[in-house]
Amino acid sequence: MRYNTNNKYISTKDAVRLTGLSTQEVYDLIHSGTLPARKAPKSGWRIMPKDLAELGLIKMDSDSNIEEFQTEASFCYVEDEEHYTQVFKRMTEVKRSLKIATANLKNFNVFIEADGGVETMRLCDFFLLLVERGVHVQVVCMKPFGFYLYAKKNCPQLLENPLFDLRYNGRNHMKMFVFDDECAYIGSANITSAAIGKRASGKRNHEAGILLSGPTMMQATLKHFEKVWNDPDILKSNWKRFAKMANEFKAKIMVEEV
Incomplete structure (x- = not known):
């Protein structure tokens, strides 16, 4: 599917699934300031897929079902x-x-x-x-x-x-x-x-x-x-x-x- 730059926030777990990185590697990117993220109350970090794409961690035409993650409510x-x-x-x-x-x-x-x-x-x-x-x-x-x-x-x-x-x-x-x-x-x-x-x-x-x-x-x-x-x-x-x-x-x- 074509990557949509207007995608909403996803969880670190979803970021791991999209990128193939380990959970610790995603956290390291967040804490170093390399990967923009925001802290959701009582539910961990939230990341935008477009920021992962800009770092080259997912492809613009990734076959991963990003829309599936967007439907998740917090x-x-x-x-x-x-x-x-x-x-x-x-x-x-x-x-x-x-x-x-x-x-x-x-x-x-x-x-x-x-x-x-x-x-x-x-x-x-x-x-x-x-x-x-x-x-x-x-x-x-x-x-x-x-x-x-x-x-x-x-x-x-x-x-x-x-x-x-x-x-x-x-x-x-x-x-x-x-x-x-x-x-x-x-x-x-x-x-x-x-x-x-x-x-x-x-x-x-x-x-x-x-x-x-x-x-x-x-x-x-x-x-x-x-x-x-x-x-x-x-x-x-x-x-x-x-x-x-x-x-x-x-x-x-x-x-x-x-």
């Missing part, structure tokens, strides 16, 4: 505080895109590792950091009003940045994070401090979810996100209407409380 169970160490940490590492579907969106304090220390900032400032880095951030949310009003007052440059998109969907109850279209989290966690923030174990929610990857699973995940994102019934990012709706929402709450 899953990792995420519980409680791992939502900070596994899910939020991945948000800080995205290179191209971050897609989020959430029911609740809180503008809580986040902790970012920088210059050997830890920097504290609000979530809207973190999103600004990402878009200024060239990351396209898309957020679709059931309750975006508090976040939007805070950002409008304190971080308007985020809302003005074309790489940041926030959409309201009053029917969305999904909790989904998609990192660079390569890996996704699906579970119970909203964008709140108690769900994915750095809280002490006795002060955070009990949350459960799955980190997943693999072309079949990612295709289904991205298709579902796009369906919710482009829902014809939602109110899109028209900020004047958004602000008006938020004010009406707040007035409604005040009336109900009285």
Whole structure:
């Protein structure tokens, strides 16, 4: 079969099968920096076949069934505080895109590792950091009003940045994070401090979810996100209407409380 340069990640075991190298030889190439690889949570190293081909370790027209390896899905169970160490940490590492579907969106304090220390900032400032880095951030949310009003007052440059998109969907109850279209989290966690923030174990929610990857699973995940994102019934990012709706929402709450 003809080698496809768009192939997704495969495991070291698959790399051994494709190249004829020993497992130790593959590890030696990774640790020396000769073979690019990324560490998957709790499941070892992941390699792209094109990088093996560029090193001359497999042929461009190899008879090996590379597509067979691509269909393999990877899953990792995420519980409680791992939502900070596994899910939020991945948000800080995205290179191209971050897609989020959430029911609740809180503008809580986040902790970012920088210059050997830890920097504290609000979530809207973190999103600004990402878009200024060239990351396209898309957020679709059931309750975006508090976040939007805070950002409008304190971080308007985020809302003005074309790489940041926030959409309201009053029917969305999904909790989904998609990192660079390569890996996704699906579970119970909203964008709140108690769900994915750095809280002490006795002060955070009990949350459960799955980190997943693999072309079949990612295709289904991205298709579902796009369906919710482009829902014809939602109110899109028209900020004047958004602000008006938020004010009406707040007035409604005040009336109900009285």
